[in-house]
Structure formats: C-alpha cells, structure tokens
Amino acid sequence: MSKPAASPTDLSPLPPEHAVPEESLESYELAFGQQMTTWAEILNDNGERLQAGRFSLHWMETDKANWGRRAKPSSRGMTYADTNRVEPYGQMPEKAEWLNFAPRGSVRDPYAQRMPVLSAYDVVDRNELWAENVITLYEEAKARQWNATRDIPWDELKSLPEDLEKATCQLCTFLTEVEFVAGDFPAKWLYRIPQDFLEVKSFLATQLMDEARHQEVFRKRAIAGGGLLHASPGFEWALKAIMEAPSHTMGTFLLNLLGEGLVLSIFRSGEMIAKTHVDKEIFRLCLQDEARHVSYGVMELKNHLDNVPDRDAALEDMHRFADVGEMVILTAFTEAALIEPLAILLGGGVNRIEQGLEQAGALWGNFIEEYLGRCRRAGFDRSERCGIPTQAPWLQ
Amino acid sequence: MARRHGHYYVDDTCIGCGACDHACPGKVDAVYEVAGDFLGRFAIVAEECIDCDLCVPLCPVDCIHDARNEGIASKDGDLEQIKKLQSWAQARPQAL
Numbered sequence: 492m493s494k495p496a497a498s499p500t501d502l503s504p505l506p507p508e509h510a511v512p513e514e515s516l517e518s519y520e521l522a523f524g525q526q527m528t529t530w531a532e533i534l535n536d537n538g539e540r541l542q543a544g545r546f547s548l549h550w551m552e553t554d555k556a557n558w559g560r561r562a563k564p565s566s567r568g569m570t571y572a573d574t575n576r577v578e579p580y581g582q583m584p585e586k587a588e589w590l591n592f593a594p595r596g597s598v599r600d601p602y603a604q605r606m607p608v609l610s611a612y613d614v615v616d617r618n619e620l621w622a623e624n625v626i627t628l629y630e631e632a633k634a635r636q637w638n639a640t641r642d643i644p645w646d647e648l649k650s651l652p653e654d655l656e657k658a659t660c661q662l663c664t665f666l667t668e669v670e671f672v673a674g675d676f677p678a679k680w681l682y683r684i685p686q687d688f689l690e691v692k693s694f695l696a697t698q699l700m701d702e703a704r705h706q707e708v709f710r711k712r713a714i715a716g717g718g719l720l721h722a723s724p725g726f727e728w729a730l731k732a733i734m735e736a737p738s739h740t741m742g743t744f745l746l747n748l749l750g751e752g753l754v755l756s757i758f759r760s761g762e763m764i765a766k767t768h769v770d771k772e773i774f775r776l777c778l779q780d781e782a783r784h785v786s787y788g789v790m791e792l793k794n795h796l797d798n799v800p801d802r803d804a805a806l807e808d809m810h811r812f813a814d815v816g817e818m819v820i821l822t823a824f825t826e827a828a829l830i831e832p833l834a835i836l837l838g839g840g841v842n843r844i845e846q847g848l849e850q851a852g853a854l855w856g857n858f859i860e861e862y863l864g865r866c867r868r869a870g871f872d873r874s875e876r877c878g879i880p881t882q883a884p885w886l887q
Numbered sequence: 888m889a890r891r892h893g894h895y896y897v898d899d900t901c902i903g904c905g906a907c908d909h910a911c912p913g914k915v916d917a918v919y920e921v922a923g924d925f926l927g928r929f930a931i932v933a934e935e936c937i938d939c940d941l942c943v944p945l946c947p948v949d950c951i952h953d954a955r956n957e958g959i960a961s962k963d964g965d966l967e968q969i970k971k972l973q974s975w976a977q978a979r980p981q982a983l
Contacts (some may be wrong), residue, residue, distance in 0.1 A: 762925050790945070
C-alpha cells in the first residue's frame, strides 16, 4: 500500500473555532459582573450557612403560601382548569409583573428584590395573548398528537400518473414552505411571554410541535413521490409579513386566522384533492391540528378586542394591518405554484386543468366566506374592507 | 313523563378544533368526535347534555346552538327535533 500524500501528522491544525463571538461573551460577562452584588450575596449567604452547618428550612414556612388547598382531578384527569379552580393558582394578571421564572401561585413576594428580570419577556398584557379556549385547546392538542413516521401508511403509497404526482409534490412543497413559518412564528413569541401566562405558552408549544410534524409529513410525502419541487417568492413574502408582524395579536391574526384558515380550507377539501388514501390520511390528520390553530387565532383576537382600553383604536390598527396582510396572503394564494397544482388535482389531470380551476374557484369562495365569518366571530368585521376578492380572479 | 335532556346541538360548520370537547364537564362528557367524519367535527349527545353552556363561548365559529333560542324544543319531549338539527352527524361511536 502506497503512503498517502499527507498523513494526519503532516497537516496543520485547524484554526480555533469561535463558536461564541468575542463581543457577545464580553457583553455577557459584563452584564453578570454588574449584577454580581445580587447573586454573589446569595452565593455568599449560602456558603456561610453551609459552612456553619445550619439549616434554613424557610421553604417549609406556609404562612404566605397557598399550602393545603389541593386540586382534585376531573374524570378526564388533572387539567389546568382543575388546578386553576384552586385559589389563587388560577388568578392571572392583566399585566404580568414577574419577568422571571417564579411560578404563578408560588411564594415569591419575599424574594422580589433579589430576583433577576429577563428583558426578553416583553409581551406582558393578557389582552395580547389570552384566548378563552386556550386551556381546552391545549388538552385537545395533547390528546390528538400523532406521528408522521408511523401513523401514515407510507408503504401503501402508490405512484400516480406523472402530472398528478408532480402536482401533489408541488402542493407538498408549498405546504412544507408555509409550515416553517407556522412553527417559527409561535417560537418567536413564546419566549417573549412571561411565565404567568403558562397556559398560553403550553398551547404555543403544542402548535410548534404540530407544525414540526406538518413540515415533516409534507417533506416526506414529496420526497417519497418524486421530490420537492418549486419554492416560491410569492409564498415567501406572505411568510415574511407574518414573521415581522408588529404585535403578537396581529401576527396571530395573520398566521392563525387568515393563513392557517386558508390551509385548513385546502385540507378540508382533502377528499377531493388527495389522489391516494395515504394523502387523504395526511390531510385528515393535519386538518385536526390546523383547526386548533385557527380556533386560537379567532378567540385570541376576540379577547384582544374585548379587553383593550380603546376598542375603536385597536380595531382601526387591526384594519390597517389586515389591509396589508390580506394583500400579501393574496400574493401567495394567486401563485401559479399553488393554484395550478390544486387545479390539476381537483380536475383530475393536466388535461382537465380548466375544470379544476373552476373547482378551485369554489374553494376560493368558501375560504373567503369562512374567513369573513371567523373575523365576525372575533368582533372584527372585514366584510366592507376585505382586500381579497370574494370571487376568484379567473371567474370574474 | 319525558326523560330530561339537553338542548344544545352542533351545526355542520364545526371546524373540529375540539375546544368544546374538553369544556364539557368530565362526568357529563356529552361532546363526541363524529366517527368517520373526514373533517373531524364534533357533536353533542342531547340525552347526556346538561345545558351547562360551558362549550358555547369557546367555539371559534359559533356552531353550537341552544335550540330553545330558535323556538324549537321549548319543552320536554322535543328531543327528536334537536336530533334533526344535528342530523349531519352520525351516531356516537360505541366505546370499545
């Protein structure tokens, strides 16, 4: 065997990697150094106590605690609704003041001065995130989790004629693309919500899991059927508009109520769109998840509008935001990379794309009707101002 | 004497989010997912419903109705009328 051109010992070592930028680390050191008096005092106290062999046992004091009030499970088990019935665990602030991890209902007042403040927690108003159905939706989300690896009969997936297979794979490419934002958006806001709103954070965590599973199942379906096809600038602008929404309520409206409402309409037509029983099962399982997200979006907006100090001003702000949001969603909804595969699937082949387009027009009409109905339910009437035409452009 | 029953029903615009399912008191459990429904919609067993109204405000699409508000089933014995209002839904699946 000939000697390799270079043995490992001949090679220069790799340059050291700077996984953490120097300025970030310096800034971190500086911040904790400046706050050292607080946490170093705690460390000092702990050290003295331990060295002296003393016990504190202060945590056994129950004078200021809610000790002894025990939650009882309902017949379904122990839900947040069950624990929230025990005073004061269910008392949620209108404005969160605890910007750290101290659990709601724990003994925390005596320690307020020594607690750190996390500046990331800046969505502090209950009316920016709460929905009356968030607890029951969280329970439903946990009960309906499924597994995109095992719960889809992948080994029964049959090849379709090329036009239908390409249309299916393009639709799955679109869905994979949009499911990314549906996961990133709640992730972006989840970490900005203080722990006092733990029920909302828990629900958003389920939404994150749902969307991870959706992008997974559509990616797998496309690759199993031939491959991912075309990403689309029109989709991207709509997704960017969601990610960069100026408030949680506005972004939730655009993602959950409008965007996911559109995706829910597509999934609900899954019996017509899907050309295999495997695809039908994918749509069926996904639409259950999407329904929860739409549900939260509607009721979050309703709660927001019902509780803001100046409803008229909030409504006008929402209208201004929706004026833009509807246009960017329309940009996505009119993309050839969405409308054409839908029409081919609905029509039954590329040679029946015209007939399929008529059916897609009916789907469009249903979607707008459902969208406007959900807005009305939230107390946000868009019927006179909606920028999306009630009839599909190709039918006008 | 007619057996007591609830007066709430779900119309076919339900989106299947399930917010009502867990709102129904556990010992009542009158809300069920319609078996075999592709859209995953929910319905109410009128015979088990206790008219507590807890599910109604949680519905995002206003698809849960009190038949009494519509001039229907204002007295006992109108169970069949309520069931007709929910006739889109198949019977509740049998527990295994």
